[in-house]
Amino acid sequence: MGPVPTQWRGACDNHNDSTFNCNRKLIGARYFNKGCLAFLASINISRPSSLIDSPRDFSGHGTHTLSTGAGRFVPSANCLGYGNGTAKGGAPNARVAAYKVCWPPIHSPGCFGSDILAAFDQAIHDRVHVLTVSLSGGNANYFDDGIAIGAFHAVKNGITVVCAAGNSGPAYGSLSNTAPWIITVGASTIDREIQTDVLVANTNIRIKGQSYSTSKLPGKKYYPLIISTDAKSANASAQNATNCLINSLDPVKVKGKIVVCKWGWSSAIENGEVVRDAGGVGLVVANGPYSGHFIFVEPNVIPATHVSYKDGITLLNYINSTRSPMGNITAPQTTLGVKPSPVMAAFSSRGPNKYNEEILKPDIVAPGVNILAAISEAGNPIGIDIGNKRILFYFETGTSMACPHIAGIAGLLRAMHPDWSPAAIRSAIMTSATVKDNEHLPIRDANLTNATPFDYGSGHVRPNHAMNPGLVYDLSPADYLNFVCALGYNSSQLAMFTKPHLCPDTPINIENLNYPSIAVPKLLNKAKITRRVKNVGTIGTYTVRVEEPRGVSVRVRPTKIKFKNWVKKRSLRLC
Structure with missing residues (x-):
């Protein structure tokens, strides 16, 4: 599919048709905003100009995830020349339907449950096979969770629903989309990096990092290094200076120097703008202890790099122990075969499932860091001045990016095995996963300690192995309803959720739900x-x-x- 065009080509309701140019009703891009408009009316807020009745993607999030799931083969895909190669989505010959449900936030998050449910209803009507939902949801009461309700009805109609686990890690119990009929996806790293290093003058210190920029420092010249707190402006707090926030740095102290900031409350792009406006020539963003070894690539307005917590300590120790610390930041370059890989992304939400501990979540992890995919041309995704360059592809990071990887695989499995249920597809993906990295060692977390099933679920996805799992753990919609009965929901509550369902006289043991993973909480x-x-x-x-x-x-x-x-x-x- 490549860069998503402004005008979508639709896919036909009849999935046996071999061309988009069919005479039947087309599925393309739709938008759902009645819930959002009703909310605005209820609080007497006039409709903002940014809320346009259009399915067009003005943020890029939907385009990026959709092309990851089903993008066609595109040669020479890259972002500002980095990560260049042939790009494709997980199911490159799939027909796609886009359902826009999120809008600019106004006094509330911009994704309303009623709009989400309307999109699920439309997807069921359109007879899609797989839904990729890169939205956070989660509620102990599934009947108050629009994603859980919509996903159940989709699964009941044979649709596989794949959802992002959320970006609230590494705190345990932080994941969302925990319903057992959903495939919940966490994020891990890939073995490609956009590498930029810090070179320290008159030493053998070379600190590896990641970032990219449209500008570069001369290769043989060194510049003074300064810690951001040592460049604090008179009226700024130490915390703001630590994180290089707006108006926190003194231009007199920063001019002509490379500034070392701590990654925190703002993006590296914003940090770079602050350093540039103060007269700095370069930026090093160092992780805090919670982010550890985890680094993701961001563009910048000045030469910059993002380094791990351990390497950041090394650099700070050098600066503090040297009278005139000097350094350089190397030009970015794409590197492949990075080890160890995959590593759990620090932000990826973790289990245990705080709503139902008997259901181990996440189910699976997939690539979700530095993912290169198509981006909408409706805005500037990078957020910095890039002149007349056209950005068709962009690096994004999040469980939102991991989610469509699994959806693409689910689409391929659905094409290969049209008789498989959504539960069978999930089982094949989960039971064929691996818990080892490319060094044949256990998958590690951002601090390079061994990760656990609460981090990665069944492990990291292996698409080719999922084709022939041999055995699957299957489940029917009735099994899920019996699960809900066991949680204590009564017939009246079930009637709000689905058609009348008679709960068993003796509730099932939730631990015996025929899930591909097993959790025994007590x-x-x-x-x-x-x-x-x-x-x-x-x-x-x-x-x-x-x-x-x-x-x-x-x-x-x-x-x-x-x-x-x-x-x-x-x-x-x-x-």
Whole structure:
């Protein structure tokens, strides 16, 4: 699909049609804003000029995620020359439908539940196969959560729904979109970086970082280095100077120098503008302890780089121990094969699932850092003066970017296995994931300590392995309703959610919901867990292999399952 055009070409309702030029009703781009307009009317706020009745993407977020999920092959895709190569989405031949539900925030977040639900209804009517939803949602009461409600009805109609886990990490219990009928996606790094290094004069110190800019420092010249707090303006607080916020730096102290700031309350772009306006020639943004090793690339108005917490300490120690600290920032270059990779993104929201601990979330992680994808031409995504350059692709970071990676894979699986349910597709993706990085070591978090299932769920996605999972853990809409019954919802509440459903006389044990992962939140002495597996592969025998969590003994019965022509499903019991 490449750069998303201003005028969308639609896809036909009849998915067997081989061309966009069909005579049936077209699916293209739609917008939903009645909920937003109703809210404005309720608080007597006149409609702002920025709220335009159009599905056009003025922020770039929707274009970026959609092209990640289903972009066509585009040669020489790059952002200002960096990351150059052939780009494509996860399912490059998929037809796409865009549903705009978010608007400029006015006294409230700009995505209203009624508009989200209207878009879900339209998607069901349009008979889409996969929905990628890069929006945060989450409520202990699923009936008050527009995303959870809409996703349930979509899944009931055979649509796989993939949602972002959220960007509130690394705090535990911070994830959203926790409903078990949703595929919840966290974010990890990739093995490509836009590398810019700090060179320290008269030493062997070379600190690796990431950033890119339209300007460069001369390669053989060194400039004075100064810590931002040492350049604090008279009326600024120490905290504002630490983070290089507006009007926090003294131009007399900054002029002609490279300033070292702490990454905090603003973006590196804003930090660069502050340093530039104060007369600085370069910027180093250093992580705090929570961000650790995690770095993502941002554009800048001056030569700049973003470095890890450990490397930032090294640089600060050098500056504080040297009478005349000098340094340079190298020109950006695209590097591949970065190790270790993947690493959990520091911002990626973590489990456990604070609403239902028995359902392990996130389900899966996928690339969500420095993702190059198409961007809307309706605005300047970089937010800085780039002259007459046209930005068709842009690096973005977030679980919003990870989400469409999984959606694209789900689309491919749906095309390969049209008889698979949304639960079977999720199972194939989860059970084929890996918990190892490209150094064959356990996936690590931003501090390079071993990550856990509360960070990555089942692990990092492996698309090719998901094609043939052998066995899947399947679930039906009735199973999800029985799960909701077990949470204590009554018939009246269920009637608000779906058609009448008769709850079992004895509520199910939530831990026995046939989910591809298992979580036992209150393990005292022992627990018995049951799962049902469905054979979607060849006839044969499967042997159980267990890697026990530390301090826990696990037994599975039976230890072998044999499938014949007439046998499709079998049960397993874990003790």
